[in-house]
Amino acid sequence: MVHATTGAVPQSRVGFVVSKAVGGAVVRNRVKRRLRHLVAAELGATTSPRDVVVRALPGAASAPARLGDDLSSAWRQVMHRLSPGSTRAQP
Template sequence: MLPARSRLTHRDEFASVIRRGRRGGRSRLVVHLHRAPEESGPRAGFVVSKAVGGSVVRHRVSRKLRHLVATRLDVLPGDVRLVVRALPPASDATSAELAEDLDSGLRSALRKLNGDVR
């Protein structure tokens, strides 16, 4: 579970990360990273739309993603804001598949955020 201080909660925060951040896309999800002016520890939020499935499916995907991100927050820089956007194929994915896509997306977005675009 993500602690309350590690969650993005306001629409403006989500919009800022998605609009200004760097993106790492995979088949099941897209990772958006953005550096915030204040350093209060990394914070994360999730976007799981109706395109992923019904409410039960969306909540299952959200729970899996929250669990995966919680274990990875300590490796992110303190000023980073993260938004993970689930795509429709995430509905059928296992936790291991989502973890693989999340790690790959984070690596890609971190590289772009640090200016090492390959």
């Protein structure tokens, strides 16, 4: 799950939320490391500063192969909503 808004500072910021529902401390840290790596690639293609929160759902630990595809899809959707000229209202 990805939430974003237009950045208030000249640099993009990203936060991660990985609850205990995902797993134990080792599993949560592994998911956060994977997400950091994946977000770095997505953030490189973002043209304007954004404040982003990435929330890992419990399935993130059990299906790590899908994590990249799920993040990319959610990232594209939220960035499209923030783009100028988007017809969809922002939440």
